[in-house]
Amino acid sequence: MVGIIIVGFFIYQNLNVLTNKVDSELPKIEQSPYTKPILTKISTLTANISQATTNSPILLGPSPSLTELRQVALDDLNNYRKQHGIGPVTLGNAKSPQLYSQELLQERCIHHIDSKGEGPMLRYKNNGDTMYLVGENIAADSDAVLTNPKSQVLKENYEMMFDDAGSNWGHQKNILDPQWSSVSIGIATIPGQLVMVQDFQASLQPGYEYDPSSFETEPQDAKSCW
Secondary structure: OOOOOOOOOOOOOEEEEEEEEOOOOHHHHHHOOOOEEEEOOOHHHHHHHHHHHHHHHOOOOOOHHHHHHHHHHHHHHHHHHHHHOOOOOOOOOOOOOHHHHHHHHOOEOOOOOOOOOHHHHHHHHHHOOOOEEEEEEEEEEEOOOOOOOHHHHHHHHHHHHHHHHHHHOHHHHHOOOOOOOOOEEEEEEEOOOEEEEEEEOOOOOOOEOOHHHHOOOOOOOOOOOO
8 A cells, every 4th residue: 555645735836636546456355445645746837837738738719518628538548548558448427526526626625535534435435426446546737827627637647647756656557557447537627727536447346345444434634735
């Protein structure tokens, strides 16, 4: 289980990314089915904007719908998977990541365990979502320059793929993990700010049993705020 790493944050000029990874190698698990959160380093706009937009161009036009933003995120994730010889994931329909992205945007902080003590699996259960093994990536962007949400989505995916050393490449591992068959994506945005929750999903194998602790509340984890 990956430990928690807190590198730091910069007020109003930051890029926040969290990752949460599940280990599903065995039909039974002895630990919670997702790892403890990792807070990555917070990149500054000046250090990363030129590189991030090289492969993720700034897209102009009318404000896109949530459906369009999810498709942009999904296509971009699958493009990275294809580049590494990994099959695509389909778009899931879990409600939890969307509800949680909205909660985090209002809070202006990102973290995996919410104020009620619910982690990804417990949110799925309490929201009535189909149960899967879940690997969670969370990213937030508050760069005033990239006010187009499509550009922000592409930038966050790029950072999780290529600027993830601060979290031991956990986000990249989730994006490129062949075990996932689908991903439910939550995106909440206001001008200049965006929170994206990616819950990668793998179907449960016959006989799989969750550890009971997966559905117990936990202390709220460390936050990265802007």
